[in-house]
Amino acid sequence: MIWGVLQFPGSCDERDALHACSLLGEARLIWHEERDLGGADAVVVPGGFSYGDYLRAGAIARFSPAMEAVAEFAAAGGPVLGICNGFQVLCEAGLLPGALLRNEDLRFTCRQVELQVGHLNLPEETQVSALPGGTLSIPAKHGEGRYWAPEEMLDELEANGQVAYRYAPGHNPNGSARDIAGVRNKAGNVVGLMPHPEHAVDPLTGSTDGLRIFEAVAAAGAPA
Amino acid sequence: MARARVLIRPKEGILDPQGKAVERALPALGFEGVEHVRVGRMVELDAEDPERLSELCEKLLANPLIEDYEIQTL
Numbered sequence: 001m002i003w004g005v006l007q008f009p010g011s012c013d014e015r016d017a018l019h020a021c022s023l024l025g026e027a028r029l030i031w032h033e034e035r036d037l038g039g040a041d042a043v044v045v046p047g048g049f050s051y052g053d054y055l056r057a058g059a060i061a062r063f064s065p066a067m068e069a070v071a072e073f074a075a076a077g078g079p080v081l082g083i084c085n086g087f088q089v090l091c092e093a094g095l096l097p098g099a100l101l102r103n104e105d106l107r108f109t110c111r112q113v114e115l116q117v118g119h120l121n122l123p124e125e126t127q128v129s130a131l132p133g134g135t136l137s138i139p140a141k142h143g144e145g146r147y148w149a150p151e152e153m154l155d156e157l158e159a160n161g162q163v164a165y166r167y168a169p170g171h172n173p174n175g176s177a178r179d180i181a182g183v184r185n186k187a188g189n190v191v192g193l194m195p196h197p198e199h200a201v202d203p204l205t206g207s208t209d210g211l212r213i214f215e216a217v218a219a220a221g222a223p224a
Numbered sequence: 225m226a227r228a229r230v231l232i233r234p235k236e237g238i239l240d241p242q243g244k245a246v247e248r249a250l251p252a253l254g255f256e257g258v259e260h261v262r263v264g265r266m267v268e269l270d271a272e273d274p275e276r277l278s279e280l281c282e283k284l285l286a287n288p289l290i291e292d293y294e295i296q297t298l
Contacts (some may be wrong), residue, residue, distance in 0.1 A: 055265075056287060061282075092287065099290045108242045147292060148238065175239070202249075 001218060004040030006031045006070070006086070008050035008061050009149060013083065013198060017046040020198040032064040042079040042218055043070055045086030048144075048195060052065035057100065057144050058088030080190045081217040084142055087182065087192030096183055096192045097157060103142070104175025110141040112206070113195055115181055116169035117216075118161060135168050136209035138195040140181075145194040147176035147183070147193055154178055160186060165193050165213075166222035191217055227298040228277055232286045233264030264291075279288040 003021035007014045007029050014029060021027035021044060026036055032050075037043060044136045050061035061067060074095055082090035090096040103109060103168035116134040120143045149157065154177055157163055174194070182193025197210030203224065234240045242263040250258050267285055271277055278294050286293040 059284065059287070069278070099287055101238070102241055104239065104241055106245055150289075222293065 001041045002039055003027045003042050003044060004030045004037050005044045005046055006030050006032060006066050008048070008064065008066075010050045010052050011048035011085070013047035013085075013196065015062065016198040016201075017044045020201045020214055021152035023201060023211065024218065027129060030066055032061070032066045032114075035069055037064040037066075037069050037073055040073075040078075042081070042115055043073060044198075045070065045080065045082040045089050045192075046198070047084030047086060049222050050085055050089060053085075053144075056088075056092065057085060058090075058092040061085075061089045062093035071095060074185075074190050075180050077187065077189050079217050081214070082190075083196055083198060084145070084194055087194055088144065090190060095190050096185055097153055097162070098147055098180075098183060100194070101146040101148050102144050103146055103173070108141070108143040109173040110146070111139070111173060112137055113140045113171040113173060113181070114191075115171075115195060116166045116168050118163045118165060131203070136165075136197075136212060137200065137203075137207040138197055138213075139199045139214045140173055140195040142174070142194055145174040145176065147180040147194070149173075149177065154180075157183060162186065164191050165195070225272060226274040228268070228274060229296045229298060230267040230269070230277070230281060230285055231264060231294045231296070232267070232281075232291050233262050233293075235290055235292050238290055272288055 005014050005017045018027045088100045091099050162184050163180055164184045167179045167181050184191040197213035200207040200210030243261040245262040249256050274297055281293045
């Protein structure tokens with residue numbers, strides 16, 4: 001399996017994402033000016049501060065040639081994972097519902113959080129809820145991670161099983177609506193979350209739970 | 225070229241922690257009686273075709289899901 005990891009000016013987590021992907025297959029960087037995803041089977045839009053977060057986080061990155069290619073890839077059913085700034089980019093691009101606002105307490109948060117996993121269209125054996133305790137331990141670090149959508153949209157997301165990840169009770173670091181940490185699109189092939197699974201793939205950093213999220217993305221994408 | 229100013233603010237009902245922080249800081253400085261502070265952005269620009277400004281706002285300057293915008297041609 002070939003993973004493509006986008007790189008914008010201002011990305012800063014693309015190397016860790018590349019490393020995480022390389023544990024599950026072949027991983028390549030895709031520069032934001034590329035219109036060609038290089039035959040990637042799955043795409044990661046990584047964290048950082050694309051284009052300096054000017055205007056709004058993710059607002060400018062969505063117009064890059066690479067993101068145009070990602071939009072087409074996603075429309076064809078290709079699996080896409082947006083992490084942190086990548087989640088913001090996917091929301092701005094309209095590939096995921098909702099928006100990410102300034103943290104409720106205005107502070108940049110940097111801590112390990114516990115995530116509950118929603119329905120992810122996974123084969124039984126990889127269902128993360130089967131893990132002990134049913135939660136994933138993943139670091140979160142962001143200043144604009146408060147998930148927000150109008151109430152009726154939130155109801156719809158819950159009804160459709162589109163809430164992919166939720167902060168466990170007491171772990172919501174930013175005031176996100178209904179403790180939502182990550183959502184997926186209706187088809188299930190595009191997923192975004194604020195916490196950073198790519199920083200939790202090696203026992204050295206305390207948790208390898210992040211790999212489950214990459215595996216889930218690979219499994220959830222229906223090949224075109 | 226037409227000079228224009230675009231005012232962008234968080235939609236009514238969306239928590240604006242920046243506005244809240246400013247509001248809370250004011251009494252400490254002796255400014256009593258100020259409430260409902262909202263912090264937004266202002267963009268100034270020259271446009272050849274002012275007719276297209278609202279399209280430009282919808283697509284880039286504002287996120288219509290979370291922000292209201294107001295175009296003032298000068």
